[in-house]
Every structure is written in structure tokens, then in C-alpha cells.
Amino acid sequence: MRFSLARESWFLVACIGAIVNLNAAAASVLEVDLVFPRNETYAPTTWFPVVFAFQNAERARLLNPHISYTIRNWDNMLGNDGASFSHDLRLANWSSHDPYFVCNYFHDVFAKEGRWWLTWHVTWESCNEVAFSAGLSRDMIRNSSSWSVLFTTDNSAPEIDLVAVTNNKTCPAELGVAINVTDRTMAVPFGVDWSGGDTCAVVASSTPTPTANPSQVKVDSVVVASMSASLAATLCRGIDAPANCTNDDESVAQQLVVPGVSVVGISCVLAAFGAFIFF
């Protein structure tokens, strides 16, 4: 199987939500959740969002987290009808935005009816405390979590409404993974193959591991407006900018060049461009 997405077929926007600690009681627990899509039916759309969230995002800083996913046409699994993406989060600013939203818009792929199977993998790495202390190992502890959802696009279904999807609804715990990141950090020993920096964090090995609670992530209208503004600004900055771009869009685009600048009360960062190909 081979997918080849053209450079202009997607844009990656990392959006940052309200500064709310949703889960103060378990502040050590980082959670990575798929926020959208769910096991639901939506109207086809030209720009289809895929949204993940990090709760207690600050705890992600030393774990070198990585998200990748593939979306296949359930009724044509061997065709090259679908999409895939991988989020490199090494430049994410985890420090002041909670939950930290990571979003990506796919162009045209989901503008038609179908059943789609989204499979994602979250990977992270942590200090190998015992082995590093004893000088025994040069490997990080690598861990990962995978899950999938089946969603449907259908012309008779309602338009995508991220606020409605994430508010007053519960979703299965499997949409998230909870990672108990302790306060203990270590210097990464010389020779360890790791792209995460000089310091690593220790992940608690105690059982039971905490349960994920993805239903806690709410997308509000401010986050949606910010995502839309980012998308519009990205389009307006690109080659083939839409004719209806306004000065406002350009000014949003200008602001987005500087990470952390507030756009409609929220920070949105344009994280990356590029084509993604896999076999």
C-alpha cells in the first residue's frame, strides 16, 4: 500500500487551549487523547480535522512523545484512499497550555461518503532509572499505546461540530492513554540514543496504572475559532491563497509566525509543513 499526500493536502496546526488544570488531584498523570473524530457519523467536509489533546501537558516535556496515525477506507483497505500523518512534537511549548491540542486538517480526503478506520500510535520514552544508576543500560524505556476508531462520513449527517462532540458526552477510556510521570528526573547518560534532550523523566511503574479520562477534554468555541483562524491564515499565506482573504486573515497569519502570540484569546502555533509518504 502506498499513500502519497501532496504538499498542499494538509496543514498542521498545533492549537493551545485554555489554561485550566482539569485534574489537579492527579497532576502527575499525563494523558494523551484522541479528541476527534469519534465513533460517529459526520457530514463530508473539505477540511477534515483530526485532533489530539495532552492533559497535564507540562508532563509531556521530558517524554519525547510522538503521535502517528493512519486513516484507511474501511471498504477499500488496499486502495490508496486515505491519509496518514505523524506529529513531531519536539518543538511543542508544553509549559502554559492545558490541555495542549494538536490538530491537523486533511484536504479533500474526507469530502466524500465512506467508512474510515483511524489507527493511531502514541509513543514515549522515559529514564531507565535502575539501569542508568548502575551504568548497566544505554537504552531508554520505550513504551507505546495504540487504538483505533471507525467513523463514517455521510451526506445526511450533521456538519462537524467539535464543541458538540466534546461537550456533555462521554467517550470510552480507550481513546486516551494515561502515563504517571513522576517528579524524578535524571541526566541522560552519555551514549544513550535519544533525541529528547539531556534530561529524562521517570515514569512510575506502580500498578494499577491510572485510567484515562478523555471525556474531560472539552473543545469550546474559542478553541474552534482559533483552529479555524489558523487554517484560514495558513491558506491565506500559501501559494494559491483564496481570493477572499482579508487583511484580518493576513494579520492573523503574521501573528502566527510568532509562536505563542494570542489569536482570539488563544495561542495557535503553525507547527509544520511538508509531505508525508509511507509504504
Ligand SMILES: *[C@@H]1O[C@H](CO)[C@@H](O)[C@H](O)[C@H]1NC(C)=O
Ligand atoms: C462504530 O464502530 C463500530 C465497530 O466498532 C461500527 O460497527 C460502527 O459502524 C461505528 N459507527 C460509526 C457511526 O462509524
Ligand SMILES: *[C@@H]1O[C@H](CO)[C@@H](O)[C@H](O)[C@H]1NC(C)=O
Ligand atoms: C451541557 O449541558 C449543560 C447542562 O445541561 C448546559 O448548560 C450546557 O449548555 C451544555 N453544553 C453544551 C456545549 O451543549
Ligand SMILES: *[C@@H]1O[C@H](CO)[C@@H](O)[C@H](O)[C@H]1NC(C)=O
Ligand atoms: C506502558 O504504559 C502503560 C500505560 O501507562 C503502562 O500500563 C505499562 O505498564 C507501561 N509499560 C512499561 C513497560 O513501562
Ligand SMILES: *[C@@H]1O[C@H](CO)[C@@H](O)[C@H](O)[C@H]1NC(C)=O
Ligand atoms: C503515580 O505514581 C506514584 C509513585 O511514583 C504513586 O504514588 C501515585 O499514586 C501514582 N498516581 C496515580 C494517579 O496512579
Ligand SMILES: *[C@@H]1O[C@H](CO)[C@@H](O)[C@H](O)[C@H]1NC(C)=O
Ligand atoms: C473564503 O471562502 C471559502 C469558500 O467559500 C470559505 O470556506 C472561507 O471561510 C472564506 N474565507 C474567508 C476568510 O472568508
Ligand SMILES: *[C@@H]1O[C@H](CO)[C@@H](O)[C@H](O)[C@H]1NC(C)=O
Ligand atoms: C511558551 O509559552 C509561554 C506562554 O505562552 C511563553 O511565555 C513562553 O515564552 C513560551 N516558550 C517558548 C520557548 O516559546
